[in-house]
Amino acid sequence: AQSVTQPDIHITVSEGASLELRCNYSYGATPYLFWYVQSPGQGLQLLLKYFSGDTLVQGIKGFEAEFKRSQSSFNLRKPSVHWSDAAEYFCAVGAYNTDKLIFGTGTRLQVFP
């Protein structure tokens, strides 16, 4: 069965520091992978997605993610975090030609000045 694991429930970083949020997936076929961000009291906004091709994907707000098939991972990175990046981040996996996504449990990011 498909599943997504985000091992880190809560991460705290200082503003200007680099960030990596982990995401591991379990899926038998080629996955379609997504990262969403949820600011407090808001809905989810797509940061980036991977369908095929280049395994390093660029997204909005300076985020990037790298698909590593051998590690079943799709980690989200940002070289320098801003206070406005404080939010909850969700990784999600889907499959070719299907209509559902499986979401991870989320990682809450706190940014200190």
Place this chain on the structure above:
Amino acid sequence: NAGVTQTPKFRVLKTGQSMTLLCAQDMNHEYMYWYRQDPGMGLRLIHYSVGEGTTAKGEVPDGYNVSRLKKQNFLLGLESAAPSQTSVYFCASSYLAEGLNNEQFFGPGTRLTVL
């Protein structure tokens, strides 16, 4: 272009009461979804629809019903609310594109409390 909108934004119910949450999208999307979000559990799919007049069960459908009478609207009903249904409810929609798993667009959420 409003995207995905949800009504109401907040609601407090007593146990046993009923209510309907409305989701509307103006992007002409085929697919629509209802999720619930609970602390530490991420988003769980309640019901979804792949087109007007069709609905299907998701991961946690018990206690909920849905209807998709118009392409742009997807209603979520609670016939007899229970405290376990206290949650934040999100609606999402996505377009139909052959061969792709489609990006979902989310509404702002409805915070429901059942006393």
